[in-house]
Amino acid sequence: MKIRKISPSFVDDLKKEKGVLHWFYQRVISPNSGLSLEIRADYINIYYNGGSLLRIQEDGEHHYIFKFDEKYGIRKNGQREVEGGRVIKDKKGKEILWDKSMAKNYEQIHNINIDTAKQLFDTLIDMMDGWFSEHQKAERDYQHKISLPENNKNVLDIEYTISNSGMRLDMIMVDDKGDLNIIENKYGNNSIYSYVSDKSKRKIENPEFSNPGLSKHYKDFLKLIGNAYYKNNLVASMKSILNVKQKLEILPNDIFIKKDPDFRFVFVLADLNKNIKNIRKAENVIHKLVYESNEIERSLIKEYSPRLLLTCSDEYTIKLNETKDFIGYDFERFFGLK
Structure with a gap:
């Protein structure tokens, strides 16, 4: 079982003004952001209203892998096709219905990186709000x-x-x-x-x-x-x-x-x-x-x-x-x- 920690360069990239992750750090610590930053084993999670908004994992010095949980883009009565007319199916072969923003930006979110994470940050938050409205849980909030x-x-x-x-x-x-x-x-x-x-x-x-x-x-x-x-x-x-x-x-x-x-x-x-x-x-x-x-x-x-x-x-x-x-x-x- 790994100890929950991140490297000194990871910390610097978050805190220092010229650090590659400083933009995300500023979003978290800004007043009334509703965001929290949690330390994991060689990665961090940025949480929003009890759900993981972004996972940021170190992959070499000053290089990071981003991940957004795509479940937050799924809707009970959503859009069938994503950009390019594709239809995505789950492991059981059932077609997945998507939030409009998820469908429109599917490839960018599926292959999210530091630039698209910044660009779509507020879109991802809105998407999570939509998911939370369909899956309400007072204890999580x-x-x-x-x-x-x-x-x-x-x-x-x-x-x-x-x-x-x-x-x-x-x-x-x-x-x-x-x-x-x-x-x-x-x-x-x-x-x-x-x-x-x-x-x-x-x-x-x-x-x-x-x-x-x-x-x-x-x-x-x-x-x-x-x-x-x-x-x-x-x-x-x-x-x-x-x-x-x-x-x-x-x-x-x-x-x-x-x-x-x-x-x-x-x-x-x-x-x-x-x-x-x-x-x-x-x-x-x-x-x-x-x-x-x-x-x-x-x-x-x-x-x-x-x-x-x-x-x-x-x-x-x-x-x-x-x-x-x-x-x-x-x-x-x-x-x-x-």
């Missing part, structure tokens, strides 16, 4: 707003995946003690449980299913903590990311990570309503996990008990010093129900 430096200056990374493990972490933040906080964002009551559809297409609550409910994410965290290789790679990546983002002046210089940081797991639950049945879901899924864990897992749960922060749908600042112990949390008292 909420997490993106949390990740922006103007809302939280201590977010190190988002969408951290561990290869060949099935594990993915929503967000990693560092607190004022230099410890790492693994954040799992959930928006609305329906996000608490995982669901699986039966043969009649009904959704059945299933907290142990592989889709990402509370139980699944917390178990992933325990696997991470119990695996020295995964844990050490995560720490190394976060230290590297912090170093790069401070050089880019995306994060302030007073943030630090301890030499041997502690870990905490925090559920950020946004926009929960007062329906007591839904509140019980949040309580029961963690209690069930604790009671059914084996001895090793139980010892980890005792040491790394999950934390909780309840927020409103329009509250984007995460106050790590205000988290509470999830196990035994009094939801009814919080919502004034008793």
Whole structure:
């Protein structure tokens, strides 16, 4: 598993005024851009509203490969033909319907480079807006707003995946003690449980299913903590990311990570309503996990008990010093129900 880092020349090409990537850096850091820049292994992602707008990968000194995810150009009732009258089919042989701008600029976007990325930058953003309108997801939008430096200056990374493990972490933040906080964002009551559809297409609550409910994410965290290789790679990546983002002046210089940081797991639950049945879901899924864990897992749960922060749908600042112990949390008292 590679450490998330980029080369010094990559950093210079972003930050220096004459750097070949400086134009993109300026777009990201401009006020209210809605964009974030995330460090990967030898490449960066520029995110817009929770989706990857551009992937920029180093391919030799001062040379970069650009990639735009063409799924954002697909429409449910779109245009059949792209420029030149071509019809594009998916892997199953089904014709793909496209956004008008995607159809008009298909070859330029399909073979995107530094010049066309600049030229079509705003077009790509508009295209993503069209895709988001067809695939609305409040949780994705909420997490993106949390990740922006103007809302939280201590977010190190988002969408951290561990290869060949099935594990993915929503967000990693560092607190004022230099410890790492693994954040799992959930928006609305329906996000608490995982669901699986039966043969009649009904959704059945299933907290142990592989889709990402509370139980699944917390178990992933325990696997991470119990695996020295995964844990050490995560720490190394976060230290590297912090170093790069401070050089880019995306994060302030007073943030630090301890030499041997502690870990905490925090559920950020946004926009929960007062329906007591839904509140019980949040309580029961963690209690069930604790009671059914084996001895090793139980010892980890005792040491790394999950934390909780309840927020409103329009509250984007995460106050790590205000988290509470999830196990035994009094939801009814919080919502004034008793």
